[in-house]
Amino acid sequence: MAHAEKVYKVRNGVKTKQFSWRVKYRAPEGHVPEWLSRSGFPTKKTAEDWGNEQERLIREGTWIDPDKRAVTFGEFARTFMASRKKRGRTVGTRWDKLERHILPRWDGVPMGKISWFDVDTWQQTMDLEDVSRGHCVSLMSTIMTAAVDAGYITVNPLFGRRRTKDTSGDAARPKAPKIQRDGGPRPEDAVLLAERLGPNIGVHVLTTAFGGLRWGEGLGLHRDNTLLMRRQPWGSGTFECPILRIVEEYAEYSERDESGAKKGYVVRLEPTKNDGSTRDVDVPPFLAQLLRWHLEVWPHPRVFCTPSGRPWLRGNWSRTFRPACDGRPKREKRQGVSERAAWEPILPGLDMRALRALHDTLQSELGVKEPLAFEAAGHRRPGIKRHYQKPTPAMRAERLDGLEETFWRAMGNLGMTALWGRELPNRPTELIS
Structure with missing residues (x-):
């Protein structure tokens, strides 16, 4: 059962009469330390309510460890890449997408702060072909699904979402095909x-x-x-x-x-x-x-x-x-050629x-x-x-x-x-x- 205690403020090394409330609640079985705490609550009730909510989430299996909650996308992406043994070209392609496009924007963002709205807005600004934008978002979604499985976040906000495609200006015009013939090669x-x-x-x-x-x-x-x-x-x-x-x-x-x-x-x-x-x-x-x-x-x-x-x-x-x-073109004969x-x-x-x-x-x-x-x-x-x-x-x-x-x-x-x-x-x- 979560319980609250007073935490007195200290000024110039002397304890004052001002205080806030700290709650202690029992961590999941096997967690070190056994008890966790959080300070800064204005009243005893708000502290105990928050602690009881954490214990409820622990019982339901949806609780996120505070240490994991602070992990950034970049930190977990590197953990993900080190733990996934793929074919060499697949690994290289994933790292290229991460280094060139994804991490410059999302490296320092905590996992829990990433929303679909922000990702969808970002991908529309990328100076890439639309299919490459989709590959970047898909890789991000794969990493965030792994973060859910690893207990860093409770839900992947990117899963199953449809990207917004730019249809304004030149984006609406069909791209010139690589092969200039209808029907492709014969x-x-x-x-x-x-x-x-x-x-x-x-x-x-x-x-x-x-x-x-x-x-x-x-x-x-x-x-x-x-x-x-x-x-x-x-x-x-x-x-x-x-x-x-x-x-x-x-x-x-x-x-x-x-x-x-x-x-x-x-x-x-x-x-x-x-x-x-x-x-x-x-x-x-x-x-x-x-x-x-x-x-x-x-x-x-x-x-x-x-x-x-x-x-x-x-x-x-x-x-x-x-x-x-x-x-x-034809090349004429000359010395050495x-x-x-x-x-x-x-x-x-x-x-x-x-x-x-x-x-x-x-x-x-x-x-x-x-x-x-x-x-x-x-x-x-x-x-x-x-x-x-x-x-x-x-x-x-x-x-x-x-x-x-x-x-x-x-x-x-x-x-x-x-x-x-x-x-x-x-x-x-x-x-x-």
Whole structure:
């Protein structure tokens, strides 16, 4: 039971007749010290009422330790980051958002003083794309939910709230798309780009466009996991097709220690980002043939890497890839520099993510069934149907036939029968024997 006692004021080392009231109340079981107190109440009743309220909250499990109540967002955010073991790139991305955008505003603010109104007002002032604002608010909400679980606050005021979006002035105008074409890239663009970049890089482009691999997954693909065979009983026969086994990927990021200090820039092989990303991707016949030719002459364990066998860095890849997409001027021969032919643009703004998106667009165009479409893209299908519906060999054969036909139609539209001066066999392939 909480009880109050007088606290006399002292002036010049002498106790005066003026006093206020201090309440003592029993702390939760196991807390040190066993009794807690608070001073400064004007009357005995207000002191006891406050103490009894604290004991009620303790019994209900909603009491917040005064020491935790004073912890700032920045202090808890650093505790949160040190306690969450994520993939290296995820950790780096979170620290970047915290250091660049979140902590400059919220580092010294006590957890209990953060309101949705203040956060929503702040995010509207950020000089960022709207999607990046959303990521910052989402990370803040994740940290504050952890603070609720750790007993620092009783409720996360950010949870489930919808951000206010700026619709005034230029904000209401649609942003110019990165790729200046309605509908995005075509299969013909992927073929032209692959032909221009040559066989070693071109096969990477076509594998992304017709296989849907993420950038890091392509870099991490090992030759031991390339063109394995899927064999499944189906009807009176067996379904067979070559596959790419996706089990790891390269990630490029700035490594951090537990306190968030940068340790250096790394390119590191990691497991795939989630269980949906670890998968076997069925390969259409034309792509299987291109990969066989590639593996015959490629000396390195990783199927898609630099000529020296190292994983591509994004900057080095961009210097190779961007001119092929965007075009380049002719370079005249001069001392120490060879002549270089001009390239007309194929599709300015095209990147590897857009080529991966092309694969998913083709799956939709071909009517690939949802269980297989999600699997091939490395996406975790939401809902209960994930547990009930599974890809069948008939679905797989339909997808492969569609991708094969799409590739050859693109080749025909371009008037091509060969890639890199090598004729491709254009013949129907039986997938179910």
